Amino acid sequence: MEYPELQRQDGRSPAVDGDRPAAANAADGEDLLVKIRGLHFAYGERVILDNVDIDIRRSEITTIMGPSGTGKTTLLRLIGGQVLPNAGSVEVDGQNVPTLSRSDLYELRKRMGMLFQTGALFTDLSVFDNVAFPLREHTELPETLIRDLVLIKLQAVGLRGAKDLMPAELSGGMSRRVALARAIALDPMMIMYDEPFTGQDPISVGVIMQLIRRINQYMGLTSILVSHDVAEASAISDRIYLISEGKVVEQGSPTELQESPSEWTQQFLRGKADGPVPFHYSAQPFADELMAIE
Amino acid sequence: MLGWIQNLGHSALGFVERVGRAHLFLFQALAAIPSCFKNPYLLTTQVYSVGVLSIQIILISGVTVGLVLGLQMYNTLTDFGAEDSLGTVVALSLVRELGPVLSALLFSGRAGSALTAEIGLMKATEQLSGLEMMAVDPIKRVIAPRLLAGIISMPLLAAIFSAAGIIGSYFIGVNQLGVDAGVFWSQMTAKVDFYDDIFNGFIKSLVFGIVATWIAVFEGYDSVPTTAGVSRAVTRTVVHTAFAVLGLDFVLTALMFGEV
Numbered sequence: 001m002e003y004p005e006l007q008r009q010d011g012r013s014p015a016v017d018g019d020r021p022a023a024a025n026a027a028d029g030e031d032l033l034v035k036i037r038g039l040h041f042a043y044g045e046r047v048i049l050d051n052v053d054i055d056i057r058r059s060e061i062t063t064i065m066g067p068s069g070t071g072k073t074t075l076l077r078l079i080g081g082q083v084l085p086n087a088g089s090v091e092v093d094g095q096n097v098p099t100l101s102r103s104d105l106y107e108l109r110k111r112m113g114m115l116f117q118t119g120a121l122f123t124d125l126s127v128f129d130n131v132a133f134p135l136r137e138h139t140e141l142p143e144t145l146i147r148d149l150v151l152i153k154l155q156a157v158g159l160r161g162a163k164d165l166m167p168a169e170l171s172g173g174m175s176r177r178v179a180l181a182r183a184i185a186l187d188p189m190m191i192m193y194d195e196p197f198t199g200q201d202p203i204s205v206g207v208i209m210q211l212i213r214r215i216n217q218y219m220g221l222t223s224i225l226v227s228h229d230v231a232e233a234s235a236i237s238d239r240i241y242l243i244s245e246g247k248v249v250e251q252g253s254p255t256e257l258q259e260s261p262s263e264w265t266q267q268f269l270r271g272k273a274d275g276p277v278p279f280h281y282s283a284q285p286f287a288d289e290l291m292a293i294e
Numbered sequence: 295m296l297g298w299i300q301n302l303g304h305s306a307l308g309f310v311e312r313v314g315r316a317h318l319f320l321f322q323a324l325a326a327i328p329s330c331f332k333n334p335y336l337l338t339t340q341v342y343s344v345g346v347l348s349i350q351i352i353l354i355s356g357v358t359v360g361l362v363l364g365l366q367m368y369n370t371l372t373d374f375g376a377e378d379s380l381g382t383v384v385a386l387s388l389v390r391e392l393g394p395v396l397s398a399l400l401f402s403g404r405a406g407s408a409l410t411a412e413i414g415l416m417k418a419t420e421q422l423s424g425l426e427m428m429a430v431d432p433i434k435r436v437i438a439p440r441l442l443a444g445i446i447s448m449p450l451l452a453a454i455f456s457a458a459g460i461i462g463s464y465f466i467g468v469n470q471l472g473v474d475a476g477v478f479w480s481q482m483t484a485k486v487d488f489y490d491d492i493f494n495g496f497i498k499s500l501v502f503g504i505v506a507t508w509i510a511v512f513e514g515y516d517s518v519p520t521t522a523g524v525s526r527a528v529t530r531t532v533v534h535t536a537f538a539v540l541g542l543d544f545v546l547t548a549l550m551f552g553e554v
Binding site: 077080082106107109110112113114116117118120121122123133134137138182 | 419420421423424426427428429430431
């Protein structure tokens, strides 16, 4: 695979493949891009997130993991300001997202990218026009420059040759790569990935993993992944948060989590069928039910 | 019994909440309409999609209704020796009532359902969320151009429907049943008033255009983002538009022609 020669926007030299970004070791208080404190969110009486604290450090890849339905995607929507929390704060680059005015929120979103699970490409626009969309909406650049920028972004994800295709002609993996090119079109400070590996074949998973890591390194981005693909997410993440039943169960580097004494963490990371999360749904004793007279 | 009352109250609250949400949505969409003129391409695309592509069904339906109307009216008028009034009766029926009402119902079935499905699927495939996250307001980008296109198209479609209907009744009345062509047109132009009939018919079609497109875009935007949810939203669009148009038609007719 061919990657374009990109320079880090923060001026640091790019890390070699497999290296951890420098911020992974140096980060602390002032190095946080996203700071979530006491976050509480509920749909009616159903609590999704309960008193959640999360720190996302600049230039790192942070993964939010947990079983389905634990509010991982909701967390991304809260960071993006698409839904409002019942309590708590979500600070992105020093701005508390829930309290921002609509215009300030839109200004902040211009510096965020989001890769949706479905890709969310506009089906009536070609690949080229999809990637050009944010540039045409938010810049006054001449069409010739937009063309060059779009080709650069498509080259970065390996799909320059697919620029004239329509979204319906793309495979699932290609759709996500186009969506990734669109997400980086405005050179954002961070990208949020919602389940980027779900439903992909092994080659597509490998391609997307490489792209996430390389784009994060070369463009000096901060990446937030939501995933329950343990192996893939562990391979590219600097830090992982495990969420279950609306609470942060554990956090740390992939290595730290692998060595965690927590039975729940071990069951989740190793995919054990039984453990703290039982195999059997709660029911009366089997023998009692078999002997019961209707 | 208590549970039944609770369910009734819950349904009533849900209905009121949805009506409120629909009105807020309409105000937001109307406020966003000026932004359509910054990007005329979006507007013209939608006028083509909801308006121009509806012309075929409007023309065919208009001619068919005109044929039937001409035949029925001729048979009735002949009993009173008033077949010379055929042009007038048909034109008044079409311009005042059938043109706006039937065009709105046809518009809802062809363009309204398509709008709901399109917006609902955009929601289901996260395209609307994608717009929001790219700092693009979906109300301005997606909803306002479609609403304005519906408002522009509906009176034009109603006019085309009425014209097609008159041509249909002319064909059956003059060419087939022997009504004098000069009488047909002269009676029509003498009796059809521009303000009382044509302008009021235009106002009706404008109101129906706003309501039919509003229901269509709201149902799509508010749909449950699943296959079944979009399907139900499309059904609601057609049914609610039919109720709204027929109900409003009575109200508008009473206001416009109640004292005649």
